[in-house]
Amino acid sequence: MSDTTATVGRDVGRILEALGGLLLASVAVPLVWGEYYAIPALLVSAAAPLGIGRLLATVYRDAPSPGKLHGMVVAASGWFLVGIFGSLPFTLIAWTVQLDPAVLATPAQTATLAAFTNPLNGVFESMSGFTGTGLTMADHEQVLPRTLQWWRTFTEWVGGVGVIVLTTAVLSRPGSGSLTLYESEARSEKIHPSIVSTVRTIWWIFLLFTFASILALWLAGMPMWAAINHAMTGLSTGGFSVTDNSIATYDSVAIDFTLLPVMILGSIAFPVHYLVLRGDLRKLYADLQTRWVFLYMGAGSLLLWALLYLTGPYQTPFAAFRYGVFQFVSAASCTGFQTAVDATNVALGKWPTTAKLTVTFGMVIGGAAGSTVGGVKLIRALTLVKGIRYQITDVFYPDSAVRRLKMNGRRLSETEARQEVSEAAIISVLWGAFLVVGVFGLLVLLPPGEYSLANVLLEVASAQGNVGLSTGITGPTSLPTAGKILLLFNMWVGRLEIIPILVTLRALFTRRGVYE
DSSP states (O other): OOHHHHHHHHHHHHHHHHHHHHHHHTTHHHHHHTOGGGHHHHHHHHHHHHHHHHHHHHHTTTOOOOOHHHHHHHHHHHHHHHHHHTTHHHHHHHHHHHHOOGGGOOOOOOHHHHGGGSHHHHHHHHHHHHTTOOOOSOSOGGGSOHHHHHHHHHHHHHHHHOHHHHHHHHSOOOSHHHHHHHHHTTOOOOSSSSHHHHHHHHHHHHHHHHHHHHHHHHHTTOOHHHHHHHHHHHHTTOOOOSSTTGGGGTOOHHHHHHHHHHHHHHTSOHHHHHHHHTTOTTHHHHSHHHHHHHHHHHHHHHHHHHHHHHTSSOSSHHHHHHHHHHHHHHHHTTOOOOOOOTTTSOOGGGSOHHHHHHHHHHHHHOSOTTSSOOSSOHHHHHHHHHHHHHHHHHTTSOTTOOOOEEETTEEEOHHHHHHHHHHHHHHHHHHHHHHHHHHHHHHHHSOTTSSOHHHHHHHHHHHHTTOOOOSSOOSTTTSOHHHHHHHHHHHHHHHHTSHHHHHHHHHHHOHHHHHO
């Protein structure tokens, strides 16, 4: 057995152990709400990853620490398996109610829950949750058992920070191996020299903001159960809801504007939160990404407001402002909450093409690296813009000139600048390529002429950007099986920023990657 297989097996096992612990902790929900029929399904769902994870971690406990290759393979395979095993509560609870064993006193089956008797729908929901996407196979979320409402929320809350970050915090293992895994989950900045201290600080910050968000939403008029769920999925920029029409259900200006800072908090890097909480308020404008979170979201919101008002979906400036600002921040923060639905106003899918493309652009860029958002990330967009300007102005300098590229307080040499710009360009090009492939694939799979190109583009960008806004394409019956698999891949690729997925696929298809 190769060292590579042993290292990957051990660390994937630890991730599965952590997942099993999350499922065991969730047994408290059916106990509180009296949904006792869901308990056996949750226990079985927990036993599977716990048993397999424990076996892998024990058999390979003496494996070497992970290197860069191992870290990427662990991240890609770990997230994939978490999506698979995380689907068990959906499928097993749905089948428990479907079979209706007399000893468990199950409720009446609903079409929404019955959709999860199809395992693929459960995997889609689980992957959407853990990747923080929020696209759903539930037509009517509010009729789901509270146990599944909680599990959907919990997957997004954990996935927003990262399953590897959780595993490192709970099953702490000091050393360079934990740092390698941390970086493989599309993170780089540390709060403390110790990676274990860093991830624990991240979770303390996340817990603090979660409780503050719950309180704010409750005071704004949201019922407590909904406040708990929407605070967790809003802060984690996931976007799952416990109501049929997302935030539009409440049709409340107060709730809409309370959620804006919650979503923006999730878009700011955790190291910045840490410094601000310690009193360094200067970071809110001195940090390049944080400054641009506010500038970019502000400019995009104003543009969308103008487009919505001038092109006619909303008759008053305030209505256009309310829905435009909320939907752009929801898109740019990769949260995916919706207030633009037919039940209260004009559905997102019926917006003018220019407005939908503006929302799509927000989803593609995303927020700050090191936060809970998806998308290409602001830092890469800024690096590309600065890099292009650097290259253009280079022709105006003599060959003997020594130039530095200023980037977020750093002065990069020409070699360093080229490397950072190259990395940003590679990720951006790959991101765009997978987006194009996804759009083309979905256009082929959907009935001809049923959805416009703008709607399909928004749907695929929503999946790959881990956003969750939908034009009505995603659903248990509206999306064909191949379309579900395609968007599953887009969500997985988008969450891990492509490179770990490509590395893992290469390792699977070449003997060198796996055995040497």
